[in-house]
Amino acid sequence: RERLYDVSITPLDAGMGTILAFDDVTALEEAGEMRSEFVANVSHELRTPLTAISGFVETLRGPARDDAAAREHFLKIMESETRRMHRLVDDLLSLAKVEDTEGLRPTEQQDVAELLLNAALNLQGQADDRLVQLHVRGCDAPVMAPADPDQLTQVFTNLIENAIKYGGSGGEVTVTLSQVQHDPRLRGPGLIVAVTDKGEGIDERHLGRLTERFYRVDDHRSRGMGGTGLGLAIVKHIVNRHRGRLRIESTPGQGSTFSVALPTR
Numbered sequence: 001r002e003r004l005y006d007v008s009i010t011p012l013d014a015g016m017g018t019i020l021a022f023d024d025v026t027a028l029e030e031a032g033e034m035r036s037e038f039v040a041n042v043s044h045e046l047r048t049p050l051t052a053i054s055g056f057v058e059t060l061r062g063p064a065r066d067d068a069a070a071r072e073h074f075l076k077i078m079e080s081e082t083r084r085m086h087r088l089v090d091d092l093l094s095l096a097k098v099e100d101t102e103g104l105r106p107t108e109q110q111d112v113a114e115l116l117l118n119a120a121l122n123l124q125g126q127a128d129d130r131l132v133q134l135h136v137r138g139c140d141a142p143v144m145a146p147a148d149p150d151q152l153t154q155v156f157t158n159l160i161e162n163a164i165k166y167g168g169s170g171g172e173v174t175v176t177l178s179q180v181q182h183d184p185r186l187r188g189p190g191l192i193v194a195v196t197d198k199g200e201g202i203d204e205r206h207l208g209r210l211t212e213r214f215y216r217v218d219d220h221r222s223r224g225m226g227g228t229g230l231g232l233a234i235v236k237h238i239v240n241r242h243r244g245r246l247r248i249e250s251t252p253g254q255g256s257t258f259s260v261a262l263p264t265r
């Protein structure tokens with residue numbers, strides 16, 4: 001893009017000339033644009049369920065007032081739209097919190113195997129509902145690393161939940177924890193958590209953009225599943241805060257693997 005400058009003109013005393021100062025404000029402008037874009041996105045995301053809910057309130061007052069079945073139907077939709085707004089607000093708060101702490105590296109040692117196992121156990125019900133087999137490997141013994149336990153739990157939950165959601169009904173999701181003596185990306189010893197599904201996969205052109213806020217491959221599908229479009233953006237920030245690496249590999253038609261590498265010291 002073109003660079004943007006703030007120009008200030010300071011006339012000096014008579015006969016001494018003028019000072020012309022150019023301040024490069026390109027980065028500042030870009031940050032401002034990103035912020036406005038984010039606010040526009042958030043407003044849009046909130047307005048959609050709000051419009052639906054207020055529309056249904058009208059319907060319930062009017063045409064559906066004496067129709068018990070229609071009433072029940074509309075109330076159900078209102079309930080799910082409300083839940084989605086809740087999730088969106090929760091995710092926005094998580095994102096803000098993670099961005100605030102991004103410079104503070106966690107120092108307390110945590111058992112990542114236990115965190116991962118618990119995250120998977122909590123999603124067992126969702127997997128059962130979608131007839132997905134959920135396998136967890138490598139969590140039998142403790143694997144210690146400096147970590148923020150709540151944030152790592154959120155990373156594992158988001159990745160496993162996505163694998164269940166997008167991995168195809170009746171599919172299989174495998175979560176594996178392994179340790180490496182030396183990971184070149186971490187420049188030291190680390191652990192790797194890989195979440196693999198056998199779903200439809202993701203086309204290469206989307207891979208680089210998945211961690212952008214509100215980026216969705218299939219907007220309609222993500223919303224239908226109750227997604228906020230913020231899950232992977234949150235994952236990316238938390239992984240950054242842990243000085244880790246997120247890798248996404250996918251073969252369309254075969255499935256995807258989201259893996260997180262974290263330093264163990």
Ligand code: ADP
Pocket residue numbers: 158162163166167197199200201202210215216217218222223226227228229230231232233256
């Ligand atoms: P969402 O709330 O939409 O799930 P995310 O940030 O978690 O938001 O994911 C962004 C998008 O990445 C999703 O809308 C989906 O299109 C895609 N995606 C994420 N995980 C997977 C996966 N395991 N398989 C296929 N697509 C995925």
